[in-house]
Amino acid sequence: MEIVDLKKWFPGVKANDGVNLTLRGGEVHAILGENGAGKSTLMKMIYGLLEPTSGEIRFMGKAVHFRSPREAIHAGIGMVHQHFMLIPALTVAENVVLGDEPGRIKFDRKEAQKRVRELSEKYRLAIDPSAKVADLSVGLQQRVEILKAFYRKAKLIILDEPTALLTPQETRELFSIIRGLKAEGVPVLFISHKLDEVLEISDRVTVMRAGKTVETVETKGATPQTLANLMVGREVVLRVEKSDAHPGEPILQVHDLHVRDFGRMERVKGVNLELRRGEILGLAGIDGNGQFELADAIAGLLKPEQGQIIFDGDDITRWSPAERTERGIAYVPQDRQLDGLVLSFNLVENTILRDFRKRPFAKNGVIDRTAATNYTERLIREFDVRPPDASRKASELSGGNQQKVILAREVSRDPLMLIAAQPTRGLDVGAIEGIHRQLVRLRDEGKGVLLVSLELEEILSLSDRIAVIHDGRIVDIVPGAQATREQIGLLMTGSRGHSEVSMS
Amino acid sequence: MKSLRSILLPMGASVLAIIIGGILVAALGYNPVTVYGSLISGAFGSGINIGNTITASLPLIIVGLGIAISFQSGLFNIGADGQYWIGATAAVWFGYHFNSLPGWLHMILCIVAGMIAGALWAGIIPGLTKAYVGSHEVITTMMMSYIGILLARYLIEGGPMQQKGFNPQSPEIAQNTQFPYFTQGLMQSQLSLVAVAIAIIAVIVVWFLLYKTTLGYQLRTVGLNQRAARYAGINVKLFTVVALCLSGMFAGLAGAVQMLGVDHRLLDGFSSNYGYTAIVVSLLARNNPIGVIIAGLFFGALTTGGQNMQMVSNVPAALTDVLTGLIIFFVACERIIPQVIGWYRRRRTLKSTSAA
Structure with missing residues (x-):
């Protein structure tokens, strides 16, 4: 595939303003850019959802003009969207063949399962064709999407922010799938704003900025720093610069806390935690293990079933959210649009x-x-x-x-403590840099910072201590300086390994 | 530009409704020009007609304010009709009791009684059940509305408020509680400047309350995003009750003002439908208190104009109901119109690019 000087202008906005790209057979090609750099506009044009204002897309040597996704699929373009387009109540096989079912009048379920099984063997995408999609993990659902593309005879796979919803383990598995595709000679277009992933999986990287492709580089010769600079267009401080912490008195103590969510599910099952002034305590964990319910409970948005929360010497367990705010607890909630802001204000x-x-x-x-x-x-x-x-x-x-x-x-x-839940979710490198700097500044001013994040990199680069939560319990608390990705990743799955349990 | 659009779109909806209504009239064999002419002259053709229009619009404006408060707080108070009648009943009861009080005090007592009655009717059962057990306010306010109207009817049909020896009706309220009309002309339209003043004050109060006070800020936050409201430390349950109380309070005020200014007693009938028309008034005004004045006058004009239209051109006054329905339809379509425009533009750009 080749893209030549592609442009898409909306009234007042040049969403794509000169995109050039060559995708070679059997390569993993990453498109890297900040949010709003024009990546999704480009994808929509390739997939026939938008028509270019000018420029040309060539596929398999011919200029193509897709007027709908149907035409793009027909030509052999397979797209895996960030948000899956699956029907949860149907089985894997039914989802894969949907729209092109075997059988004349009666749906031939056996044939469908057989074809899906063959495909999954051919591309090494292990999956049970008769499983219900609703029962699958996010990582497996993504496999179904990839299978769907191959069932429609895709000659090219586009993955749009594929790791956004995956756990570190699932990301590993996805990457081995991508390597398998590469070995089969299937070219993959990998769209992301995450530097480390792009560096790991791609052969070449095209960086987009402000609607233009800035440069295409060989991944081998690239470093996170060079890519980040290309993305943002200036020098970026990638590693969080911070001096040693000087932890003081405890500001927050949580004793044996149990919390149920709104669906009455017990999410926090006896957490003990201590946060000191002047430190960043990272709370690492796979999504859904109670970390956000714990943050909500400390902020007062969920009432604990049992246990005690001591803040700066006061027992605040029964305090209202307003009283806690007043006392000096600041909270950046996980979902900025649902909790943190009133969008039409x-x-x-x-x-x-x-x-x-x-x-x-x-x-x-x-x-x-x-x-x-x-x-x-x-x-x-x-x-x-x-x-x-x-x-x-x-x-x-x-x-x-x-x-x-x-x-x-x-x-x-001017709070005494900040709870920051996913403070940089979905943000680009430039914005993340600024927010991380603010967190470190708060810490250096002697405030306590509780950082709840699903991004392991973020936890590792910011935290002075790291608490790992699994299934509503703190598995372990380790010093941030010595922690490794593998160690924390293992703890996140709940296995304690041989490290000592040090609950403070 | 945004604010301009928020005025133009409801106006456009009304104009479209009038045009389609005109086509309808023509299809039925009438001359739309004479029909609309009679409607307009009925509403604005003389001093008395203008007075009638204002008289008809006052309850719509005051109830509409209450509806706007509930909508801005994210609640659908569908039962304003019942709250209106409960307010009216309370005002009338106080109006023919306590006759030894000085006139102005007696008047205030009636108004306050109407407001409190309306507030409690909306706040106690619909408000508390919504806040604490989550029953939907559309159902509860609606049910309470029927109960309120039937209760008022019972009170004057054999109940304690029936005036002995008459058709079902209550005794007249004391002379000194009735709003003065000041001039002969205003009396013909039953238009009291006291009622006008109350409506204007009510508009200003609601505008100030919604946009300038922490109370209004909290109501609007709860209305727009309950989760953010909890995060902001707002007691969502409390403000749900407060919002329905305030909403019912204005419906009750409207009932009291109507009794003191126009009806002077409860009469059998109870088919004003102010509570329902006021929902359309508030929607057309986009729940903006200032807009409620204009929308209220518009519907007031439709009512008085419609009666004249029936007399002059023989078109049934029900046509005004058709117009109302069309207006609701087009206001509801207002979200669709920009989409249609966008779709049309896209088509055109597509055509021009594929031609090039």
């Missing part, structure tokens, strides 16, 4: 979300717009929120800037 209304009751934002129950607007404009300047316009609605901002607004609000309240 403007930035002023969002900035005062946690302190609207207090002076200077309110006097006698009346909101002081001027004071609130001035404060918001100050935060916008300090945290470089773009566009710098306090009257914009939160929904009009990019994910990174939404996160900046939340962080600015929480950090500027």
Whole structure:
């Protein structure tokens, strides 16, 4: 496949403005770029969802103009979307053959299963064709998507942010699948904004920035630093620069905490934890192991069944969220759009979300717009929120800037402790750098920081100590400096290995 | 540009509804120009007609404010009709009791009684059950609305509020609680400037409450995003109850104002439908208190104009109901219209690129 000077202009926006790309047979080619660099627009054009304004896509030596995904599929392009398009109630085989079922009138289930089994053997995608998709893990569902593409005789596979929802183990498995495809001679287009993954799996990398392809480089000669600089267009500090921690008094103590979620499922099953002033405690774990319920319980959004939360000497177990906020707990919730912001409020209304009751934002129950607007404009300047316009609605901002607004609000309240749940989820390198710097700054000011993250890299590079949670219990707490990826990854699966249990 | 659009779209919806209504009238064999002419002259043709229109729109505006509060708080108060009648009943009861009180105090007592009655009718059962056991307010407010109307009917049909020896009706409220009309002309339209003043004050209060106070900020936060509201430390249950109380309070106020300003007693009938029309008023106004004035006047004009239209051109007044239905339809379509425009633009760009 070859893409020549492809352009897609929307009214007022040049989403793609000169994309050039050559995909060779049997190579894994990564497309790397920040959010908003134009990766998804490019994908949509290749897949027939959008028509290019100008330029050309050549596939198998011929210029192609796909007017719909159906035509793209027919030509042999297989796409695995970030969010799967599967029907949970159907089996693997039924999902794979959907739209092109064997059998004339009656659906031939046996034939479908047979064909799917053959495919899975050919491409080494081990899966049970008769399993229900609803029962499969995210990693296996992704395999079903890949099988779907091959069932439709794909000659090229496009993976759009394929690791976004995977655990580290599942990512490993996906990578071995990709290597298998490469061995079969199937070219793979791998779209991502994660540097380490691109470096590991691809043969060549094309970097996109602001709708243009900046450069295509051989992965062998590339380093994280060179790629990050290409992506952002300037020098990026990749490693978090931080001095040694100087932990002080404990600020937060959690004793034997049990928490149920809204579905009455017990998610936290007896957690003991201590966070000190001036340290970043990373809470690592695979999604769904109770880490976010624990964070919610500390912030007061979930009521614990049992146990005790001591904050700065006070037993806050029964306190309301508002009282905890007032006492000095800041919280960056996991889901910024669902919990952290009111999307149709403007930035002023969002900035005062946690302190609207207090002076200077309110006097006698009346909101002081001027004071609130001035404060918001100050935060916008300090945290470089773009566009710098306090009257914009939160929904009009990019994910990174939404996160900046939340962080600015929480950090500027001058809290004693910050709980940051997935603070950089879905953000690009430039934005992550800024947010990490803020977390380290808070720590250096003597605040306690509890970092809850599914990104192992983030936990490893920021934490002074790492607590690993599995199935609602803390498996182990290890010093951050010595921790390795493998060690933490193993603990995340719940196996303690031979490391000692050190619950504080 | 956004705010301009929020005015133009509901207006466009109304214009479209009027055009389609006109086609309908023509199809039925009437002359749309005379029909609409009679509608407009009925609504605005003379001083008295304008007065009638304002009189008809006042309850719609005040109930509409209550609906706007509930919508902005993310709640569907469908039972404003019952809250209106409960408010009216309470105001009338206080109106023919306590006759020894000075007039202004007696008047205030009636109004406050109506407001409290409406607030409790919406707040106690629908509000508390919504907050604590999660029963849906559409069902509960609706059911309470029937109960309220039937209760009011019982009270004057053989119940304790029936005036002895008359058709089902309550005694008239004391003379000094009735809003003064000031001039002969206003009296013909039953339009009291006191009622107008109350409606204007109510609009200002609701606007201030929603946009300038922490109370309104919390209501709107709960309405837009309950999870963020919890995160902000807002007691979502409490504000659910508060929102329904406030909503019912304005419906009750409307009932009281109507009794003191126009009806002066409860009469059999109870078929005002203010509670339902006010939902459309609030929707058309996009739940904005200032917009409620304009939308309320519009529907007031449809009511008075519709009666005139029936008399002059023989078109049934039910046509105004058809217009109302069309307006609701087009307001609801308002989200669809931009999509249609977008789809049309895309098609055009596609054509031009494939031609090139």
